[in-house]
Amino acid sequence: MTAEIIDGKAFAAKVRARVTEEVARVRASGITPGLAVILVGEDPASAVYVRNKGKQTVEVGMESFEHKLPADTPEAEVLAVIARLNADPAVHGILCQLPLPGHIDADKVLAAIDPAKDVDGFHISNVGLLATGQKAMVPCTPLGCLMMLRDHHGSLSGMNAVVIGRSNIVGKPMAQLLLGDSCTVTIAHSRTRDLPEVVRRADIVVAAVGRAEMVTGDWIKPGATVIDVGINRIDAGLKEDGTPRTRLVGDCDFDSCAAVAGAITPVPGGVGPMTIACLLANTLTACCRANGLPEPA
Numbered sequence: 001m002t003a004e005i006i007d008g009k010a011f012a013a014k015v016r017a018r019v020t021e022e023v024a025r026v027r028a029s030g031i032t033p034g035l036a037v038i039l040v041g042e043d044p045a046s047a048v049y050v051r052n053k054g055k056q057t058v059e060v061g062m063e064s065f066e067h068k069l070p071a072d073t074p075e076a077e078v079l080a081v082i083a084r085l086n087a088d089p090a091v092h093g094i095l096c097q098l099p100l101p102g103h104i105d106a107d108k109v110l111a112a113i114d115p116a117k118d119v120d121g122f123h124i125s126n127v128g129l130l131a132t133g134q135k136a137m138v139p140c141t142p143l144g145c146l147m148m149l150r151d152h153h154g155s156l157s158g159m160n161a162v163v164i165g166r167s168n169i170v171g172k173p174m175a176q177l178l179l180g181d182s183c184t185v186t187i188a189h190s191r192t193r194d195l196p197e198v199v200r201r202a203d204i205v206v207a208a209v210g211r212a213e214m215v216t217g218d219w220i221k222p223g224a225t226v227i228d229v230g231i232n233r234i235d236a237g238l239k240e241d242g243t244p245r246t247r248l249v250g251d252c253d254f255d256s257c258a259a260v261a262g263a264i265t266p267v268p269g270g271v272g273p274m275t276i277a278c279l280l281a282n283t284l285t286a287c288c289r290a291n292g293l294p295e296p297a
């Protein structure tokens with residue numbers, strides 16, 4: 001292996017430590033930053049995310065408000081909860097855990113969140129602000145990727161970046177952020193022709209596809225930086241008691257990519273931990289903006 005491992009877990013711990021210090025400063029002025037998370041239904045992965053978010057919110061000294069609603073909650077009731085949270089001065093950040101049950105229109109729910117409290121950065125106002133280079137709430141996963149890239153490279157100006165994936169929550173905002181840092185950006189997707197050749201031109205590869213170990217070392221330009229956003233659970237044989245064993249892998253085949261890349265994020269322990277850390281940072285920023293306090297660096 002030649003690549004330097006970008007340790008997202010350690011980086012996220014540093015971000016949380018900085019947020020903890022800043023929260024103490026804000027609390028000294030009599031305000032406690034608060035994050036409200038809405039979970040509709042019992043999706044087990046979502047329940048784990050929400051629990052982790054709540055735990056880490058409290059650990060950095062913020063207030064955590066959890067709203068767990070049954071899977072059959074009518075859309076109007078979810079919108080009513082959001083309206084109450086929008087009006088609540090103790091709540092600075094609102095996050096509605098996706099995916100939502102099929103009878104609820106996610107676009108409608110996201111549009112109902114006050115853009116100033118939209119710590120996920122999915123409201124169309126924040127999407128537009130980001131696209132036009134203005135002060136926005138930036139989606140947490142791409143923000144975490146950008147922070148790791150800036151930390152590793154310093155300036156990203158002039159670098160060729162290829163983002164694989166064009167979702168609204170990862171691929172598109174990631175591309176906007178890299179463009180904002182003056183990269184030359186290509187967005188690849190399922191219809192891209194000769195994807196390996198496109199990726200081979202990249203100084204920075206961000207893989208956000210959802211396909212286990214799709215990107216292999218022969219796609220990577222020697223010395224490139226690989227940011228692996230993918231979280232895929234794959235079979236890993238059987239446990240001693242005969243039950244199936246699974247393990248988490250990214251969208252990149254770690255061993256072959258690490259043999260060629262200059263730096264790479266592992267899965268787990270790369271992008272994942274940074275996402276919640278950025279959520280906490282966004283909540284703090286929202287609180288400071290709402291109260292006219294200096295924004296954290």
Ligand code: NDP
Nearest residue numbers: 141165166167170189190208209210229230231271272275
């Ligand atoms: P989506 O399914 O919304 O988007 C996947 C994208 O990958 C689409 O744009 C799709 O193209 C593209 N794609 C699919 N197959 C191919 C292919 N064979 N070649 C090229 N492109 C392809 O996923 P998300 O953006 O929500 O998530 C991506 C991954 O990141 C998932 O593994 C998810 O679990 C993970 N994730 C991790 C987070 C973290 O905190 N670490 C947070 C969020 C997501 P098209 O548009 O043409 O269909």
